[in-house]
Amino acid sequence: MIIGIPKEIKTLENRVAMTPGAVASLARRGHTVLVEAGAGLGSGLSDEQYAAAGAKMVDAAGAWGADMVIKVKEPIASEYQYLRKGLLLFTYLHLAADRPLTDALLASGTTGVAYETVQLPDGTLPLLVPMSEVAGRMAPQVGAHALEKSQGGRGVLLGGVPGVPQASVVVVGAGVVGSNACKLAVGMGAQVTVLDVNHARLQYLDDIYQGRIVTMASNEANIRKAVTYADLLIGAVLIPGAKAPHLVTRDMLPTMKEGSVIVDVAVDQGGCVETIKATTHAAPTYVIDGVVHYGVANMPGAVPRTSTYALCNQTLPYALRLAAKGLDALREDCSLALGLNTVAGKLTFAGVAEACDLPLTALADALA
Structure with missing residues (x-):
């Protein structure tokens, strides 16, 4: 051939x-x-x-x-x-x-x-996994950068310093992207909350992090609560081959902190944040209601x-x-x-x- x-x-x-x-x-x-x-x-x-x-x-x-x-x-x-x-x-x-x-x-x-x-018989997406791993691990990095005041963010250091609390990172979705984002965010010293509809995934993360993260069932009430305290919100929702559902809706944005950051890794499938749109590495962010949105659809292209x-x-x-x-x-x-x-x-x-x-x-x- x-x-x-x-x-x-x-x-x-x-x-x-x-x-x-x-x-x-x-x-x-x-x-x-x-x-x-x-x-x-x-x-x-x-x-x-x-x-x-x-x-x-x-x-x-x-x-x-x-x-x-x-x-x-x-x-x-x-x-x-x-x-x-x-x-x-x-x-x-x-x-x-x-x-x-x-x-x-x-x-x-x-x-x-x-x-x-x-897709393999066990539901694994073998050709999506490697880039999901990269994008998941990049999400806290780019989010931390976007939180800098010069980038329009709150001016918060993700891991804080002694005497000053760390930032709050909320990860919506506990699949490959979400679990990798969680790993990096915890490693950077943030306070991490992970939401997912799969209780087994939450059990797994709870076990391996031994109380270092907060796990919550992903439903509208819990998402509405979590966005109010998020300094960095990471969208990590995937329905294979289909558009991602809008779990973070337009009316939730005014309840978020001024200068908080959204990184929606699901943007190439339409995004799980209603206000997300695809951006590029050349111009990665924009602001709605005081919230910085990062919507680069080819995040792994940066590495x-x-x-x-x-x-x-x-x-x-x-x-x-x-x-x-x-x-x-x-x-x-x-x-x-x-x-x-x-x-x-x-x-x-x-x-x-x-x-x-x-x-x-x-x-x-x-x-x-």
């Missing part, structure tokens, strides 16, 4: 889909790998390293002209021109929050396999070296299967099949169909 690795072009997105080591694994199996010149520079990976691994260096059109294109982030409007029938696109898509891209994929007939909806290797570690085995067997890989692997979102102009993922109010084609019928 001919495999293309384009350069990521979202604002300050420096990750790349495949490392030179991954390219070598594909090339050794007889695949032709086309890497756009400069694609790896943001992650500290040179064109010479890719060439030495067996890649052919090409321009953007060359990389997009491959049988299968592997990316990190979803195509943006300037890349829609490359979408076409017969193209297999393997990347994060987040279609539930992106109707224009959904329409472009369907109109073009592109086969879109989304990292974020590949591309770590993120590129973490992501590629998980995506490469699936890329190898797709390169070897194409759509047959989906027919043979139920977990990978759940990654299929669009094929031949049909939408195959229920969460996206519901969010976009579009017809759904059963996965079995789409793969028949």
Whole structure:
């Protein structure tokens, strides 16, 4: 198969889909790998390293002209021109929050396999986990920075100092993002409250932190209470492949402290905070009702070296299967099949169909 690795072009997105080591694994199996010149520079990976691994260096059109294109982030409007029938696109898509891209994929007939909806029998999302870990650990860091007075925040140090109380961090959601955010926030010395609907997750966190955090059932009353004392609120809610529910609503904002900060990691799925909107690393925050909102939709792009290797570690085995067997890989692997979102102009993922109010084609019928 001919495999293309384009350069990521979202604002300050420096990750790349495949490392030179991954390219070598594909090339050794007889695949032709086309890497756009400069694609790896943001992650500290040179064109010479890719060439030495067996890649052919090409321009953007060359990389997009491959049988299968592997990316990190979803195509943006300037890349829609490359979408076409017969193209297999393997990347994060987040279609539930992106109707224009959904329409472009369907109109073009592109086969879109989304990292974020590949799901193992135990419910694990193996290709979402590494970036959720990165984003979760970044959330307290960027939140701490946004709390600085020069950034519009309250001027509060997350861990406090002797004689002065630490900041209060509220984490809504105790999954991969939430548990990683909790770990970093506790490590930075903050007072941490975690809310979740899954009692078993709260039990787990309560056990491992041995009283160092507060756990609360996630319901409207408790969320309304928690936001009033939060210096930093971290949104960490995920419904696989679907839009995140608005758990922190517009009317809750006036009850929050002046200069408090919201970091909504769920923004690429629409956000769990009603007032969140996607921002960029170049202009990451805005203020509503005196509350600083951080809505960068590609947070791990700020630490591309770590993120590129973490992501590629998980995506490469699936890329190898797709390169070897194409759509047959989906027919043979139920977990990978759940990654299929669009094929031949049909939408195959229920969460996206519901969010976009579009017809759904059963996965079995789409793969028949």
